[in-house]
Amino acid sequence: MSQVISIAPMMDYTDRHFRYVMRKMTKKTLLYTEMITTQAIIHGDRHKLLDFSEEEKPVSLQLGGDNEEELGECAKIGQEWGYDEINLNVGCPSSRVQNGNFGACLMAKPEIVAKCVEKMQKAVNIPVTVKHRIGIDNQDSYEDMVNFVKIVANSGCQKFIVHARKAWLQGLSPKENRDIPPLRYQDVYQLKQEFPHLTIEINGGITTMEETKHHLKFVDGVMIGRAAYDNPYLLASIDQEIYGETTPILTRQEIIESLYPYIDFWTAKKLKLNTIMRHLLQIFAKQSGTKQWKRYLSENGNTFNGGSDIVRQALKELVISN
Numbered sequence: 001m002s003q004v005i006s007i008a009p010m011m012d013y014t015d016r017h018f019r020y021v022m023r024k025m026t027k028k029t030l031l032y033t034e035m036i037t038t039q040a041i042i043h044g045d046r047h048k049l050l051d052f053s054e055e056e057k058p059v060s061l062q063l064g065g066d067n068e069e070e071l072g073e074c075a076k077i078g079q080e081w082g083y084d085e086i087n088l089n090v091g092c093p094s095s096r097v098q099n100g101n102f103g104a105c106l107m108a109k110p111e112i113v114a115k116c117v118e119k120m121q122k123a124v125n126i127p128v129t130v131k132h133r134i135g136i137d138n139q140d141s142y143e144d145m146v147n148f149v150k151i152v153a154n155s156g157c158q159k160f161i162v163h164a165r166k167a168w169l170q171g172l173s174p175k176e177n178r179d180i181p182p183l184r185y186q187d188v189y190q191l192k193q194e195f196p197h198l199t200i201e202i203n204g205g206i207t208t209m210e211e212t213k214h215h216l217k218f219v220d221g222v223m224i225g226r227a228a229y230d231n232p233y234l235l236a237s238i239d240q241e242i243y244g245e246t247t248p249i250l251t252r253q254e255i256i257e258s259l260y261p262y263i264d265f266w267t268a269k270k271l272k273l274n275t276i277m278r279h280l281l282q283i284f285a286k287q288s289g290t291k292q293w294k295r296y297l298s299e300n301g302n303t304f305n306g307g308s309d310i311v312r313q314a315l316k317e318l319v320i321s322n
């Protein structure tokens with residue numbers, strides 16, 4: 001089965017360490033980078049922006065931009081770097097992104113998106129996909145979205161990930177744009193019916209296994225965002241529950257222990273322990289001891305001196321407190 005579950009691109013969260021941690025919980029799920037702009041890739045430190053570990057694969061590189069030549073060039077760089085898929089961001093409503101004329105405001109310009117996707121697809125032989133909203137501002141009818149998808153699909157894009165709420169480009173912050181506009185799952189289901197040959201993945205507000213399974217009756221895939229952050233252990237049973245894997249589900253402790261070599265490798269290179277551990281602060285969410293775990297790591301993990309020894313102690317604190 002191809003990857004029917006993915007973990008959403010999330011700026012400042014889905015860095016390489018987050019992905020490595022997630023991979024310990026699920027081998028099958030498609031992971032994303034944060035959005036990286038074409039300008040950053042063309043002019044910035046590519047190793048810092050793009051490097052990742054083989055163990056994280058499959059990984060999709062999400063690009064932000066609206067210039068077809070630059071997007072083509074960056075898609076090619078992404079493929080050469082080893083990414084498995086290139087995704088174009090047509091969902092971010094931040095003012096910084098709007099000033100660059102990309103992200104969600106491109107929903108009003110499907111022809112430009114189509115041209116960009118065509119250039120990107122020509123530059124690589126891995127899939128090029130688009131993540132978008134159901135609409136923006138007053139261009140938010142189901143028909144508007146169908147028009148967008150039709151035009152972009154004509155350029156060769158086969159997979160659309162739809163955040164099932166519109167974005168207001170003025171007046172709401174990016175955070176509010178992830179909470180306030182109502183979710184319209186039915187529109188995404190209908191899109192799949194209308195374009196059965198396309199891969200349609202749904203995103204927005206999905207927080208449990210039951211919800212995930214329910215959506216999969218209507219669409220090809222489910223993308224999970226904030227829930228992977230608030231409750232990362234949710235992902236630990238995805239391979240078994242969704243992909244039918246028969247290997248045992250790892251316990252929280254086993255997941256943490258399996259990361260010790262990775263933690264020690266990076267902290268020996270003078271990475272702050274919590275650069276990795278911040279992605280695991282919530283692994284005991286809703287469990288007794290979660291407070292002690294978080295407190296111990298917050299107090300002891302913001303250091304350049306210490307690796308898995310601190311994590312081992314944090315686990316002991318948790319056991320003692322139970």
Ligand SMILES: Cc1cc2nc3c(=O)[nH]c(=O)nc-3n(C[C@H](O)[C@H](O)[C@H](O)COP(=O)(O)O)c2cc1C
Binds near residue numbers: 008035090178
């Ligand atoms: C902190 C944060 C950063 C985000 N950064 C990106 C991003 O870089 N690119 C993108 O397409 N979406 C981004 N998103 C949106 C998510 O990918 C996702 O579409 C959204 O959170 C809705 O899914 P959820 O309800 O499962 O979280 C971000 C969301 C959050 C919470």
